[in-house]
Amino acid sequence: xxxxxxxxxxxxxxxxxxxxxxxxxxxxxxxxxxxxxxxxxxxxxxxxxxxxxxxxxxxxxxxxxxxxxxxxxxxxxxxxxxxxxxxxxxxxxxxxxxxxxxxxxxxxxxxxxxxxxxxxxxxxxxxxxxxxxxxxxxxxxxxxxxxxxxxxxxxxxxxxxxxxxxxxxxxxxxxxxxxxxxxxxxxxxxxxxxxxxxxxxxxxxxxxxxxxxxxxxxxxxxxxxxxxxxxxxxxxxxxxxxxxxxxxxxxxxxxxxxxxxxxxxxxxxxxxxxxxxxxxxxxxxxxxxxxxxxxxxxxxxxxxxxxxxxxxxxxxxxxxxxxxxxxxxxxxxxxxxxxxxxxxxxxxxxxxxxxxxxxxxxxxxx
Numbered sequence: 001x002x003x004x005x006x007x008x009x010x011x012x013x014x015x016x017x018x019x020x021x022x023x024x025x026x027x028x029x030x031x032x033x034x035x036x037x038x039x040x041x042x043x044x045x046x047x048x049x050x051x052x053x054x055x056x057x058x059x060x061x062x063x064x065x066x067x068x069x070x071x072x073x074x075x076x077x078x079x080x081x082x083x084x085x086x087x088x089x090x091x092x093x094x095x096x097x098x099x100x101x102x103x104x105x106x107x108x109x110x111x112x113x114x115x116x117x118x119x120x121x122x123x124x125x126x127x128x129x130x131x132x133x134x135x136x137x138x139x140x141x142x143x144x145x146x147x148x149x150x151x152x153x154x155x156x157x158x159x160x161x162x163x164x165x166x167x168x169x170x171x172x173x174x175x176x177x178x179x180x181x182x183x184x185x186x187x188x189x190x191x192x193x194x195x196x197x198x199x200x201x202x203x204x205x206x207x208x209x210x211x212x213x214x215x216x217x218x219x220x221x222x223x224x225x226x227x228x229x230x231x232x233x234x235x236x237x238x239x240x241x242x243x244x245x246x247x248x249x250x251x252x253x254x255x256x257x258x259x260x261x262x263x264x265x266x267x268x269x270x271x272x273x274x275x276x277x278x279x280x281x282x283x284x285x286x287x288x289x290x291x292x293x294x295x296x297x298x299x300x301x302x303x304x305x306x307x308x309x310x311x312x313x314x315x316x317x318x319x320x321x322x323x324x325x326x327x328x329x330x331x332x333x334x335x336x337x338x339x340x341x342x343x344x345x346x347x348x349x350x351x352x353x354x355x356x357x358x359x360x361x362x363x364x365x366x
Contacts (some may be wrong), residue, residue, distance in 0.1 A: 014216070020315065031103040044235065052285045052323075064083070071311075072172050072335075072341060073341055073342065075168070075172065076120075076168050076341070076344065077116050077119040077168075078116065078350075079112060079116070079349060080362075080365055081109050081112065081349060081350070081351060081362055081365055082106065082108040082109055082112065082350075083362045083365050083366055084106045088106040088107070088108070089107050090103065090104065090105065090107070091105050091106060091107045091109075091110035091111075092105075092108060094107050095107065095110065095129065096129040096130065097127060097128070097129045097130070097136070098110060099139070099140045099144075100140075101140065101143045101147060101356075101357075102143065102352060103357075104357075104358065104359045104360060105352045105360065107270065109352055109360070112197050113350065113353075114126070114127045116166075116350075117139070117167050119168075119173065120166060120168035120171055120173065121139075121167050121171045121173070121174070122173045122174050122175050123135055126139055127139055134312050134313055134314060134317075135175075136235075137312050138309060138312060138313070141305050141308070141309060141312075142167065142305070144305065144356070145301060145304075145305040145306075146165055146166060146167065147354070147355060147356045147357055148301075148304075149165050149297065149301065150165060150347055150353060150354045150355075151354060151355050152355050152356070153293065153297045155290070155293050156290055156293040156294045156297050159290045160339070160343075161345070162341060162345050162347065162348060163340075163343060163345055163346065163347065164345070164346055164347025164348075164350075164353075164354065165333065165340070165346065165347065166350055166353055168294060168346060169340050169341065169346060170328065170332050170333055172335075176326070177328070177332050178319075178335065179264075179329075179331040179335060180326040180327060180328060180332060181204065181215050181326070181328075181329060181333045182319030182320065182321065182324055182326060183216050183220075183319060183321060183322045183324050184197075184204050184212050184216075184326070185197070185213070185322065186204075187202055187205075187212045191230065197212055197213045198211040198212060198252065198256075200212070200217045205256060206256070206259050206260060206263050207255070208259065210252055210253075210255055210256035210259065211253050211256050212256075213253075214228075214253050214254075214256040214257045215260070215327075217253055217257075217298055218230070218257055218295070218300060219295075220302065220331060227299060228253070230254045230258075231246035231250040231251065231253075232250070232251045232254055232279065233245075233246050233247060233248050233250070233251040258351060259329060260331070261291065261331070264329070264330040264331035264334045264335075264336070265330065265334050265336070265338050266334075266336045266337060267338060270285075271285065271287050271338075272284055272285055272287050272291055273285070273288065275338060285353050294330060298328065298329055298330065301328065302327055302328070306327055306328060307327075308323050310324060310325040313325055313326075322361075
């Protein structure tokens with residue numbers, strides 16, 4: 001009836017009944033705890049989240065939305081909108097200098113938004129009537145850009161929950177956002193050809209010797225109207241290079257691009273990729289799709305809203321090498337966080353910035 005080891009124990013230790021009881025109790029307890037963990041889940045918070053199959057290194061640091069300890073959150077000014085009534089007047093019919101993008105906003109909500117934008121950007125006279133400075137023209141374009149991102153790129157900015165973007169997402173209370181970028185061209189004047197854009201540790205290259213031109217390569221159209229494509233040299237060793245195969249130069253450009261992603265979001269490669277199948281799109285994580293949408297969003301935003309401002313900005317605001325407009329990319333919004341502002345919902349109270357050429361939706365506040 002009993003296991004052989006139990007009968008042998010009783011034979012050799014006829015008066016000691018505690019040893020087997022303890023062994024059986026410990027084993028049974030371990031099995032019970034394991035079963036409960038499997039059935040009910042890990043009872044304690046973990047420091048990482050799994051993004052792929054177990055045993056493949058597919059995990060990243062756990063995203064903790066603790067807004068109370070995130071410094072920039074305290075600087076975000078917000079207030080609930082004033083729900084329009086039948087007597088409400090549109091700001092564009094009453095006030096001067098109202099941007100066409102806010103044509104459907106009432107007087108009360110326009111003034112509320114204008115004051116918030118002044119706080120978000122650190123520009124005290126922003127959208128002041130009669131102010132014909134370049135900042136006013138810039139603000140008009142940025143309002144349209146914000147509305148476009150919130151409405152047409154919800155797959156990126158609303159991927160997990162309602163979050164959205166406002167001026168504060170990038171500006172954080174400053175007239176010029178952190179983490180903007182300019183074209184840099186050759187950074188190593190002592191060499192010619194491809195090495196002239198690399199082999200010098202710069203802020204643009206994230207303090208590596210990788211190429212410093214990856215942002216313009218992947219985010220700006222080239223002379224043929226094409227964007228750069230991420231390419232990596234063959235992973236197998238000692239393969240015969242075929243015509244048209246990516247070279248080591250393309251691989252280094254891609255690695256610089258991926259390094260930028262990691263620094264922008266504070267993550268590593270496994271946030272998007274499977275370590276045993278880096279280049280198989282069928283085995284990536286959901287975050288890969290969100291990031292891919294983000295690249296397309298930035299490309300469109302630069303082309304439609306940012307690059308045309310080159311004729312608007314004064315010379316002192318343009319780049320030091322090519323006199324180009326300051327540009328945005330992933331790090332301008334994210335600033336080291338998986339979600340900008342640690343996932344703070346910045347758009348909820350600002351329906352005016354959530355739609356393009358449409359009536360803001362105030363139903364949540366009625």
